[in-house]
Amino acid sequence: MSNPVKRIAAIHDLSGFGRSSLTVVIPIVSTMGIQVCPLPTALLSTHTSEFKNYHMKDLTEDMVGIINHWQKLEIEFDAIYSGFLGSPGQIKVVSKFIKEFKTNSNFVVVDPVMGDDGSTYATIGNEMILGMRELIKSANIITPNLTEAAFLLDEPQPEKMDTDKIKKWARRLSEEGPSIVIITSVPLPDENEMTSVIAYDRETDRFWQVKCTYIPAYFPGTGDIFTSVITGCLLQGDSLPIAMDRAVQFVSLAIHASYGHKFPLREGVLLERVLGSLRNPVSMSTFQLF
Numbered sequence: 517m518s519n520p521v522k523r524i525a526a527i528h529d530l531s532g533f534g535r536s537s538l539t540v541v542i543p544i545v546s547t548m549g550i551q552v553c554p555l556p557t558a559l560l561s562t563h564t565s566e567f568k569n570y571h572m573k574d575l576t577e578d579m580v581g582i583i584n585h586w587q588k589l590e591i592e593f594d595a596i597y598s599g600f601l602g603s604p605g606q607i608k609v610v611s612k613f614i615k616e617f618k619t620n621s622n623f624v625v626v627d628p629v630m631g632d633d634g635s636t637y638a639t640i641g642n643e644m645i646l647g648m649r650e651l652i653k654s655a656n657i658i659t660p661n662l663t664e665a666a667f668l669l670d671e672p673q674p675e676k677m678d679t680d681k682i683k684k685w686a687r688r689l690s691e692e693g694p695s696i697v698i699i700t701s702v703p704l705p706d707e708n709e710m711t712s713v714i715a716y717d718r719e720t721d722r723f724w725q726v727k728c729t730y731i732p733a734y735f736p737g738t739g740d741i742f743t744s745v746i747t748g749c750l751l752q753g754d755s756l757p758i759a760m761d762r763a764v765q766f767v768s769l770a771i772h773a774s775y776g777h778k779f780p781l782r783e784g785v786l787l788e789r790v791l792g793s794l795r796n797p798v799s800m801s802t803f804q805l806f
């Protein structure tokens with residue numbers, strides 16, 4: 517019997533303040549009509565970007581207890597979606613969870629949350645990077661930003677990106693396991709005011725690109741917002757390029773709705789002001805074959 521509404525397991529931290537991870541994943545995926553079952557990886561007072569002296573508790577042991585109970589209940593998920601992980605040891609727990617809950621009819625999205633803008637987040641060391649390189653092997657879809665793609669491929673952080681190089685990177689990441697690789701924050705060589713998202717779909721051997729205006733403001737949590745919308749769209753039956761378009765448009769809308777206000781960027785985008793737009797049908801798309 518299929519679930520009356522689609523259901524995902526969401527493996528992310530719960531950061532109380534700052535609009536990232538579970539505090540954005542749950543409202544976004546729920547608004548898109550999909551049930552979210554959180555498997556929290558860590559409990560934090562805030563996310564780790566631009567906040568100091570935050571409280572953090574690793575929840576690896578609790579994860580094992582939750583997974584054991586879910587197995588006894590024989591819960592089935594339509595997708596498994598992981599993001600920020602609390603410690604290297606936890607990556608093994610997540611891999612085991614994926615092995616046990618992956619079926620022929622669901623899919624696994626791994627957002628290899630490790631850093632942005634050329635550097636890692638405060639809690640991400642070399643062991644976490646090595647662990648993420650392993651974890652992406654069990655994913656169907658991965659959504660690194662350009663910084664994370666470089667860490668996954670053990671490449672130096674790029675200053676510039678050309679079409680050939682980004683295509684090679686996406687193919688190489690796909691060879692590790694995921695059949696769909698979506699890379700965000702890819703600069704465009706000749707267009708300074710624009711940025712882009714590119715995707716490679718191994719089954720069709722096609723590349724897709726969505727361009728958008730670059731806004732010079734770093735709001736933490738936008739990567740989580742992006743991948744939450746992608747996951748929701750694919751579960752709703754959208755094609756990959758339409759899912760990319762909707763995710764780019766939603767993140768852009770959230771940033772635009774926030775940018776003109778005067779509040780610290782570290783508090784994240786004003787998600788609550790734009791969440792309802794996820795219920796609108798797709799009315800515009802700008803994707804291109806690439």
Ligand code: PXL
Nearest residue numbers: 536537563564565600737740
């Ligand atoms: O948005 C990614 C993210 C998730 N979780 C925690 C973070 C960050 C980014 O800073 O610190 C705890």
